[in-house]
Amino acid sequence: MAVRSQDLGDARWDDVRIFLAVHRHGSLGQAGARLGLDTSTVSRRLTALEASLGARLFDRTREGLVPTRIAELVLPAAEAMEAAHRRLARDATGAESDAEGVVRVSTAPGFADVFVAPALVRLRARHPRIRIELDASVRVLDLTRHEADIALRSVRPEGADLVVTKLASARWVAAASRELVKDAGRVASWDALPWIAWDRDLGSFPAARWLARHAPGAEIALRTSFFLSQLTAAETGLGAMLVPEPYMHVRGLAPLRYAAALEASAADWPTDDLWLVGHRALRDVPRVAAVWDFLIEELRSP
Template sequence: MAAKTDRDRKHASAGSREPSAALTRRLNWDDLEVLLALARAGTLTGAGQRLGVNTTTVGRRLDGLEAALGVHLFDRSPSGVAATELARGLVPIAEAMERSVADALRLVEGRETEAEGLVRVSAPPGIANWFIAPAIARLRARHPKLIVELDAAVGYADLTRREADIALRSVRPRAGDLIALRLIEAESTIAAAPELIRKIQKLEDTSAIDWINWGPDLASLPDARWIADNVDPTRVVLRTSSMDAQIQAARAGLGAIIVGRPFLDWIELDELPLGPKLTKRVSALPTGSLWLVGHKALRGVPRIRAVWDFLVEEAAGFKPPR
């Protein structure tokens, strides 16, 4: 009887250890990556965009994770998902693992010897479309084994979480283990189609023409604030957060926009001269900067160094063809 009891104790002990071992096998970085994406995005669609998969896949991976762990992690509703208390407790642990994975990748990538493979570049849409995209052919001619993933986004990619390898930003970062180099510092100017400029010759009153400005989500930009401070709101006939839409509308003669002076040749618009009285009456046009940003640990990786050095060289010339 005692022997049977001992065996029972052993089986009970083994059984008590089994869930822990199963949990170890079933919970990995892929699972925690899904949890993080859902916690940050708040919707299946947003999480899918972060992970590069569709909404159905995110839902299936969440179902599988909850089934494997035997716990409920997110409450779902038509408006999105809400993390349970358990999921919120797992978030900082998942973030620590995310940093460890990023550190491991940086260590491996540091052993590269040739500029080849994928480099992810994040930039504001206007910079991505008019500065980086046209230059990629020249980059590939120099480094044919490079592949560029260009993210044209208004929001900033988090370099510490490996959302991008290199970023171009209008503001220098103040936090994180990052390095930043100012590529360009340029005054803004008022630009319009050549036909419109020939018609009015010189701008004597901001209300004499129509204007194109940023949408409400970008109303805090210096260019948008200048227009808000110096132009009658009724003369702002188009508001859009798309730089391409602004440029195309201005090209068609809809009105004037504010851009960095070095970009005039690229976008085929001309500078609109201001009359001396108007120059005294309106506030000074803003000056903008463009910063090249990267993670310190990746600066020496050959493929990232190649793209970094190339962008520095392109910005130094900054003489785009007409």
């Protein structure tokens, strides 16, 4: 039987609540302890939910209960039901909902290392029951397929199921270590400097195109598509690089000074936007909403 997310519409909230607790804790006993129910009651009501869906939600193993594919399919709908229930309770009583569980965040490797990972200690202090899974890869995860709960993107995605908000815009600038900037003085030609460049697999990247267009004769001291390697090399004085301004400030780099003849090429420096993206069905789930609000607070430009 193919179970769709809307198939939970006929399920009782109490049974769905048990499903979520079992999914999060991996055992009937722990779920019962969390909900204040005995194990037999949890087991009986979970069985009733499975019967109403016509599908098994968990495989029983020696290590505990393992969610089936059907469980993962209905999980977003269950969490949406939870969010609606909590909103109802919050609106009626004014009480804050607890946020707990796993939130999967997707972003680019450099941004994850420099901005997201250092902020997680503050998130944990505020929401100790939230656990973050951070996907810091160049592969763009599909939120509509629930490959991630929240994403940080430099290009605004399109999709009716997505919620998108702009956090910031940042200009790329030519920068280097403070020592190299001092030694170079006022640069008269971009070709006069050694550069740290993107590898050929990212030759169409805006920063790579700028360097190819405005410094075609420059010595390339390092070519790599690993952004953190670029930053580290620039800090040591290996060469100049094009870098978004926020990275320059946190990594001790300084902007290059340049002659008036280079003003037109400097005006051609790329600009990046930062977008916070989520799935509409999960936006009000407490664990997702808590991380969403935290990232806005941490990353949005004043």
